Structures are given as C-alpha cells and as structure tokens.
Amino acid sequence: MSHLIQYTISGIALGSMYGLIALSLALIYKATNTLNFAQGALMVLGAFFIQKISSMPFILAFLIAAAFMVLLMLVIQWAFVAPMMDHLGLPITVMTIGLEIGLLEVARNAVGDSILPLRAPWGSGVVDFAGATLPIASIVSICTALVLIVAFGAWLRYSKWGVVFRSATDRPRVAELFGVRLKAVAALAWAIAGFLTLVPAYFLSTFPAPGVSMSLPGIGLRALPAIIIGGLDSLQGALIGGLMVGMTETYLQGYASDVSFLGSNFHIVGPYLLMFVVLLFRPHGLLGTSEVSRV
C-alpha cells in the first residue's frame, strides 16, 4: 500500500513534468501547426545553461536562464520559423528535425559524456508521508507545475494577449482580419514554450536525477506519446496525457518485478503502448478535435 502511494505521487511528479513539456509542444503546435522535434535539445541547452550559472542565487540564476531560453526561442522563431509561415505544418516540423540535429551536437560538445552535477535549493531530502518515502523535490515539482498551469490558464482566459492567442489559434484567418499579427502570436507561443521547457529541464536534472546529462533529450522525447494521447491541439489534453504517461511509467518501473515477463525497461515502451490503445479508440486523442476540412 505504501508502495502504491509512493509510486502514485512520484508518478504525478514525473507526469506533471511531462505535462509541461507536452504543454509547450501543444502551444507550438497550436500556433504554428508544427511538432517541435528540437524540444529535447532545447531542454539540455536550458539545463546546461542553468548549471553553468548555478553559483548565483537560485532565483537570479533561474530568471537569467529563463531569459536565455525565451531569447533562444525568439531567435529560432525569427530566423527559422517566421520565414516559413507560408508553409505551416510539415516543412517547419522537418526544419525542427534539422535544428534538433544541430543543437544536439552543440549540447553534446558542451555537456559531453559526463554528468554535470546540479543541486536544487530544496536539496535531496525526503519526507515520510502515509508510510511512503517521498523526495521533497517531487512535491516541489508538483506544486511548481500546478502554479504554472493555473497561471498560464488564467493568462489564457483573462488577459488581453490570452484572448488574442486563443482567437489566433482558433480561427487564424478571421483573427488576422481583426488586426491580430499571426507572426507575433507565433513568436509569443515559442517564447512561452521556451520558458515552459526550462522548468521540466531543471527538475529532471536535479535530485532524484544525478545531474545534467545527454539522457535528457531521450526523456523529453517521452512527452511525445503524452501529447498524442491528449490530442495534439488540446492544451488540457497535453497535461492529462503527461500525467497518464508519467504514472504509467512510474507504475511499470515500480512494479517491474511483477511485469518482468515483458522484458527489462518495459516502462519506456509502456507509454507508447498506451498511446496505441488510445489512438485505436480515439484517433484524435482524448481531447483533440477532429479537424473539419472543407471539400
């Protein structure tokens, strides 16, 4: 029983991080109809940057790193995405594959084969909760994700730019007629996605993870089934998908001895199998809308 509680809470912690990654993917998808394959490389670069300046006070270091990520995303948006706004969809997606290959090489040269230690201000302590042992970091990550999601939801719902964003992603052509600049909205989406990428990158490289290493892009990749499960164009779906993937992974890892007949490291495959099952019944994901195209 205590195991179940422990796995559930660490599953939610991991899932909320996947949810944030999936959220940034969904944001970019909604604004530019693109699946951003460069996400993994961006995560390592963000984590590497914050590790380099980790001697500063945490808040300052985090803000500078956030500014760096937002700037990086704006540069990518300005230099690579904006010239392609006429070819929304597949060409930009393939372009991000090229970006991933290049940026990943930058990261590989920076990080190398080593694991760069990164220590969070909340340390590596654990608390006992209902007989389960939980890292404080897990609880902090759940709270952070919750705050970010509520803040983002409120921004989307109530602020002026939130309304602009929703109208531009819902009916781009109509919004354009009303004076919304789609390129500005795209830049905004990429910038927010940059910030949202940094948070999971930070949490996934601090305790219980050993530090910043090149395994981060692979972890980021596991948000891909999350966003498909939730539905590519649904922000809530991204979060739900992230939670489902995170919990599936943690349960399969926790009860690995019971599912050993499925082979070692089955927890990596589990989310993809879950995705297959969801797609079999809901081809557009749980909350995705089936696009109505005009004949």
Add this chain to the structure above:
Amino acid sequence: MSELLRSGPFRKILAFTGMLVVAWLVPRIVDTSWLFVLTTTLTFAIVMAGFNVLMVGGVLSLGQAFFMAVGGFGYAVLAGEGSGSVSRPVLGFGLPPFVGILGALALCGLVALLFSPVASRLSGLSFAAASLGLVVLGQHILDNVPEISGGIAGVRIPAVGGFGLLFSNPRQNWYLVAGLCAVALAYAHNIVKSRLGLALKAISAGPIFAEVMGVRLRSARRGAVVASAVYAGLGGILLGATTGVLVPDTFGFSLTIEIAAMAIVGGTGSVVLGALIGACILVLIPELLSRYASLLPLVSENQGAASWMAPGSVSAYLYGGVIVAVMIFHPAGLASFLKRFRGSSRRERAGLGESRMTS
C-alpha cells in the same frame, strides 16, 4: 531523326541502357570502400521510396527504421544457420536465402497489417508519433530477445542468393542491390501512378473530398502502409547483406528521423528522384566528412588548440544545416528544384510545399 530521339520509348530505352552501363562500370571504377558507400546509398533509396509512397497520401512515417529491422532480422532468423551470430547463439531456420527474403518481406507486410488498425485512422503528425512508437517497441524487443538480435554485438547476415547465384562478394552485392533498387524504384513510380496512388493523392488533398469521390480511406492508407513497410524491409535485408552484420542499435530513433528528414529534403513530390537524392545526402555527407574533414580549416581529429570542431561535429552541423536550409528556401525538396531547372513535367511539382497536412 530528332523526333525519334525525343520520342518516349526511345528515351526510355536510352535511359535503361545508360543505367545498365553505369551499373556495370561503377564497380570497375571505384574501389571497394566507395562501392560499399554507393551500395548503402541505393539501399536507403529503396527505403525512402517506400517513405515517399506514404507521403503521397500526406502521411509522415517515422517508423521506417522499425520495418528495416523487421526485414533485416527476420531474414537473419529465416535464412541464418543458427550459429551465425557474433557473440551468442541465435535462432536460425536455415532456409534458402531466396525463401528467406520472401519470408522476411511477407513478415514486414504482416506486421504492417497488424499495425494498420491504428495506422489507417491517423494522418499527418499523429501517424508520425504512432510510427515512432513502433521504433521504440522494436528496440525493446531486440534488446530483450537476444535470440533474434544477437545482443549488442548483433547478428551475421547470410549472403543473398538463389537459383544457383550467390551474391557474396562486394561487387556481386552491388549488382544485386542496383538491380533490386531499379526494380523497386520503378515499381514505386508505378504505385504512385496507379489507382492506389491516385487515391492517396486525393486523400492528401482532402480526406472528405476523397471519400466523396469513392476512395476507401482506410484501405488506401493500409495499402500504402504495407507497401512502405515492404520497401523498408527490403532495405533492411540489403543493408544486412551489404554490411554482413546487423546491430540492433542501428535501427533506433536517429536513423528513423534521418530517413524521414532526408527523404523530405530530397523531395517527396517525385518518388524516384527524391529518394535517390535523399539517400545520397543521408549516406554521403557523413562519409565525405569522415574522409576529408581534416582538409577543412579549423577542423581536426585531435582536440588541439588550433581546432574548433571534431569531424563528427561538422558532419552533424552540416547535416542539420542542409535540412533547415532546404526547408526554408525550397520546402518542396531538392528533386523539384532540379526539375524546375530542366523545365519539364510541371505536373509532378505538386510536392510538399503545396500539400496540406491534416491531423
């Protein structure tokens, strides 16, 4: 006379003879290591042709590496002797190579059929993610069943042969791959021109529109998935026959992504030319750089003070840069670029830039 030269059949005969001469000449001109590179290029051209057939239907597949693995390891199991692994005993039925090839291709088609309940419902980026799931699943199976994959060291692939022929040395293997590549590309060209190809084009233009026109959406997509899986499987078998050993790690995430990216850079609007160009870039950039990178300024094998980058880095940057540049400046791919130069067949330019993605 000039009319005869320009007539269709004459040009076809000329082109066919030209290809035969080139295929005959190549192993006589280049040395063994370059022959290996060119053979690998044609192998990947087959895989990319299958990818392009799917792209005609507006479906982006990231599962090509998985089906290559199914073909390659399937062939190893069917045709292998059982003791042919590198480090440990593996399964092997010892069937004749010819039967092994057919069996492995059938296996690819069968696996694709099993996948099609999921696949035929999806389009665009959802299909991309789902097919990427296949690659993850495939890696998991290969990691956990060393009886098939031979573990980390991989498994030896028996030489291809049949009907008294055995393609065991590099030159014979080149003839085999070149011949099969020509047949496969021509057949892919015909698929696109066939009823299935037309149905796929209609689906790509608009699924509802296609259904109204009487296209059965899911059976057309299923056909494309099976065809592309068989193409990838053939590529996997031939890659194994060329390298002699298949290692499970080869068929992972990066290969599958690079196949997709390079096929699109080559240009999916023209199935044959795009596949050839894409395969050339996929194989040749790393190969050329690993051979000649040290001639470039600021690049050096050893991490000395005067060098900025290792050759591997240059290769990755150039690789990524080519993808980014082609997508920004000519999203329909390089093949349509060449075609515009020749100013011919305007019909076929309806490539990637124009096609709408629905997902």
